[in-house]
Amino acid sequence: RRRMEEQGVPSQKLLITQTFELPPRDADWIEQNISILQKMGIGIESFGPNTFKIDSLPGFLNVTDGAQFMRKVIDDLKSASDRSSPLRLGEEMIAKSVCRHAVKANDPLRYLEVEKLIQDLLECDLPYCCPHGRPTMIQISNVELEKKFGRKV
Incomplete structure (x- = not known):
């Protein structure tokens, strides 16, 4: 938590920048929360109407499809956003992602x-x-x- 507040989460650059399109409602949600996503180690920015590009992801994750990962993150964060602070949302996303991609x-x-x-x-x-x-x-x-x-x- 302390590291995320002070420095953000370390990220890993993607070899190939990935773009993805979202429904307008989800795109608006990302626009409002883009700084939180960036603090969580996700290199994301707007790339046109309802379209975003990601060029980095948290370094501790092993993600093969960045766009699919982002859709899952958005769903997770949107469902939790009603009851959590932005910092807590970031922690929840990291915890879920770590568990999902952990050694089993x-x-x-x-x-x-x-x-x-x-x-x-x-x-x-x-x-x-x-x-x-x-x-x-x-x-x-x-x-x-x-x-x-x-x-x-």
């Missing part, structure tokens, strides 16, 4: 990826839970391990 159970990872993932996790302000409050790690005592495996540690 049974995803194959190389050793270096696992090492980097744990290193990044330990550098977080709150490493013990995900943005939605679920635990990212748990403590298992030697006694519990001994019970599970039927062996002394």
Whole structure:
């Protein structure tokens, strides 16, 4: 939250700028909230009537279709905007995006990826839970391990 307020979210330039068109109502919503989107690491600007271009996205995301991603972000933010502040909207968008694009159970990872993932996790302000409050790690005592495996540690 602090980083987003002060510096914005780090973004990654896209190799190819993407354009997308929206219904007038959604386009108006983006125009009113473009600075929030930019603070969230989304390089977006108007590119004609009801059309926008994006040239960067938050660096921590693995997005293949920027236009589709933006439509989903807009839907998520519009549905939350009635009950949230702009800053809270940004946090919700980042939390949803991170969870949607996070490493999932049974995803194959190389050793270096696992090492980097744990290193990044330990550098977080709150490493013990995900943005939605679920635990990212748990403590298992030697006694519990001994019970599970039927062996002394």
